[in-house]
Amino acid sequence: MACNNDQFLEQNTPKNEPLRGKYMKSFGYHSLMRRMPTVFSEITGLLKAKQFNLANKEEINNVIDKLELLLSEILNNNPLRKIDSTSTLSLMWNQILEKKFNSDSVVTWFETEWLFTENYLYIRLKEIFEKTKTLQNYDPFKQLKYNAFDESETTMIAIAEFLIIQFSKKELDITSLKALFNQMLKICLWGNRFDLSLNIGKSKNITEDPLEAIVSLDKYILADHSDEIWNTLNVSTDKSPKIIDIILDNSAYELFTDMCLADFFVTYGFAEVVVFHGKSIPWYVSDVTKPDFEHFLNRLEKQCTSSALQKIGNRWNNYYTAGKFVIECEEFWTLPHCYSAMANEDSELYKKLGTSQLLIFKGDLNYRKLIGDINWEPSTTFKDALCRFQPTAVVALRTLKCDCVCGLNSDYETKIDENDKDNNYLSSTNYWQVNGKYAVVHLSK
Numbered sequence: 220m221a222c223n224n225d226q227f228l229e230q231n232t233p234k235n236e237p238l239r240g241k242y243m244k245s246f247g248y249h250s251l252m253r254r255m256p257t258v259f260s261e262i263t264g265l266l267k268a269k270q271f272n273l274a275n276k277e278e279i280n281n282v283i284d285k286l287e288l289l290l291s292e293i294l295n296n297n298p299l300r301k302i303d304s305t306s307t308l309s310l311m312w313n314q315i316l317e318k319k320f321n322s323d324s325v326v327t328w329f330e331t332e333w334l335f336t337e338n339y340l341y342i343r344l345k346e347i348f349e350k351t352k353t354l355q356n357y358d359p360f361k362q363l364k365y366n367a368f369d370e371s372e373t374t375m376i377a378i379a380e381f382l383i384i385q386f387s388k389k390e391l392d393i394t395s396l397k398a399l400f401n402q403m404l405k406i407c408l409w410g411n412r413f414d415l416s417l418n419i420g421k422s423k424n425i426t427e428d429p430l431e432a433i434v435s436l437d438k439y440i441l442a443d444h445s446d447e448i449w450n451t452l453n454v455s456t457d458k459s460p461k462i463i464d465i466i467l468d469n470s471a472y473e474l475f476t477d478m479c480l481a482d483f484f485v486t487y488g489f490a491e492v493v494v495f496h497g498k499s500i501p502w503y504v505s506d507v508t509k510p511d512f513e514h515f516l517n518r519l520e521k522q523c524t525s526s527a528l529q530k531i532g533n534r535w536n537n538y539y540t541a542g543k544f545v546i547e548c549e550e551f552w553t554l555p556h557c558y559s560a561m562a563n564e565d566s567e568l569y570k571k572l573g574t575s576q577l578l579i580f581k582g583d584l585n586y587r588k589l590i591g592d593i594n595w596e597p598s599t600t601f602k603d604a605l606c607r608f609q610p611t612a613v614v615a616l617r618t619l620k621c622d623c624v625c626g627l628n629s630d631y632e633t634k635i636d637e638n639d640k641d642n643n644y645l646s647s648t649n650y651w652q653v654n655g656k657y658a659v660v661h662l663s664k
Contacts, residue, residue: 226296226329231622231649232594238587238623240329240336246621246653247333251293255340258504259290262344262359275353282354285347289340296329299339304346308499308550312342315555334592338555345500358501364470364511368518371472372525378406378429379527382479386486396487397449403483404445404660405433408616410476411468411582412655436658438638442601442626444614444662448577451612451664452489456576463490464575466552467497468582469505474515477581478535478544485543490576492543499548503584512546513539557591559606573610586617586659594623601626601661612664619659622652626661 231244240247263286266279291297301316302309319326319335328336348354385399406429463484465477481493497507516539519532538544551565562569572578580589590604604625605613635651651657 234594234596236594237332238334238592238594238621239331240333245333247337248329250333250337250621251328255293256290259286261363262286265359265362275351278351278353282347282351285350286344289343289347293328293340296327299326299328299331299336302342302346304349306349308553309342309346311550311554312339332592334557334587335555338553341500341502342553358508358510360501360504361511364505367471367505368515371475372523372528374429375472375475376525376527378475378479379525379531381430382482383527383530386482389486391487400449400452400483401445402430402433403480404448404616405436406430407476407480407579407581408440408658408660409433409436409618410473411616411618411658438634439657440660441619441624441631441634441657442628442659442661444660447662448614448660451577451662458574458576460491461489462492462494462575463577464494464496464572464579466578466580466585467495467507468585470507470511470515471505473581474507474512480579481544482535482538485538492545494545494547494575496552497546497548499550499553502553506584509546509548556588557606558588559591559608561608561610569610575611577612577614578610579614579616581616583617583620586615587621587623589613589615590623590625592623595625597624597627597631598629599625602663605663609663612662615659615661617659617661618655619652619657620655622649624652624659626659 227241227243227248229243232238232242232247238245238247240251242248263283266283269275269279299316299319301313304310316326319331323331325331344359348357348359351357388395391399409429409432463481465481467474467477477495481490481495484490484493495507495512497509497512499508501508516532516536519528520536521529521532523529523532535544539546549565549568551561551568554564556564580586589608590601591606593604595604601615602609635657639651
């Protein structure tokens with residue numbers, strides 16, 4: 220099925236419709252047509268670097284050939300197919316695909332909802348490696364995640380030195396405690412800027428002073444429910460044990476900032492347990508898996524030369540050993556479902572999340588799944604966009620990296636224009652929605 224211009228529309232995604240790659244002014248089109256070839260090139264380059272092992276050279280070449288075929292499928296807008304695998308996750312995907320084929324007359328890379336096809340890409344990548352003898356458990360993005368850790372180490376040291384001093388002050392008055400919470404929340408929010416899947420697999424050197432940065436970046440937050448989140452944390456509850464869940468996005472620096480916020484909750488009694496939710500397989504280049512999570516903790520404590528990182532790594536490893544930090548990687552997060560479908564598609568997970576004090580969803584993919592990946596009117600409230608997904612209080616911390624957003628005040632255009640008065644962002648295909656410069660802090664309860 221050759222790709223032709225008649226299949227695409229020279230427009231943005233219509234309002235209140237799901238994002239699709241066929242809309243040429245959408246980030247979905249850009250992602251499938253422009254970003255994916257570079258991501259594939261990164262994977263291929265890392266595989267070729269492994270060819271020092273002659274025993275699996277032929278296998279690696281075979282994997283590279285299959286990657287090229289998969290990329291060709293995408294760029295030629297071929298129909299999707301079922302996953303050739305008997306893994307539990309693949310069988311779940313095939314049931315979903317069967318329903319999709321029966322309900323939609325056309326199921327191709329650009330015609331189908333972008334959220335669906337982008338998630339489908341990563342299970343197809345997993346299929347390729349599963350078919351090998353020596354690379355079945357290979358994470359094609361592992362080295363990129365390790366590199367991202369190296370390039371953010373200076374900033375992590377600065378935060379660790381700050382935390383060690385702050386968290387030694389167990390008795391803080393309410394004003395100081397709220398101020399520290401706001402700092403931790405904003406550090407966690409802006410940690411989401413560094414997304415390898417959106418930087419085409421290339422990490423950035425992070426050298427800014429994080430405590431100064433969060434102050435200067437406040438003007439780029441287009442919706443800020445920080446006060447409401449603080450009030451929610453301080454409401455007494457009969458839930459026991461006190462649990463807060465963080466649904467993770469990226470590894471390396473962002474994971475570090477997530478653990479900073481989690482440590483705040485544990486240190487000051489807002490939670491007895493923080494449950495982190497990661498991905499069950501390598502996903503979206505830099506998303507956290509359980510091996511990433513455990514490697515990250517061990518690297519902080521045992522491989523970093525900074526005494527501050529060693530101390531904070533030791534502290535967090537102790538939390539992990541004691542069950543104060545928990546990592547769970549449910550299959551649901553690697554399925555294409557929007558979260559409004561969770562109550563029906565995974566009622567056990569929905570019920571489990573309902574026992575939490577607070578659910579904190581990090582990053583762009585989680586945000587898209589929370590609000591259905593729909594091009595809402597920006598004034599649509601976050602609660603309405605969740606489409607009745609409300610197992611408990613829901614927080615979204617997200618820097619904007621694709622063209623769907625909700626919960627903005629009526630003056631958001633004025634705010635953007637003031638920040639970017641020398642650039643006509645509002646007339647340039649919603650550039651402000653995709654460049655990671657702006658952010659939202661949402662709460663629904």
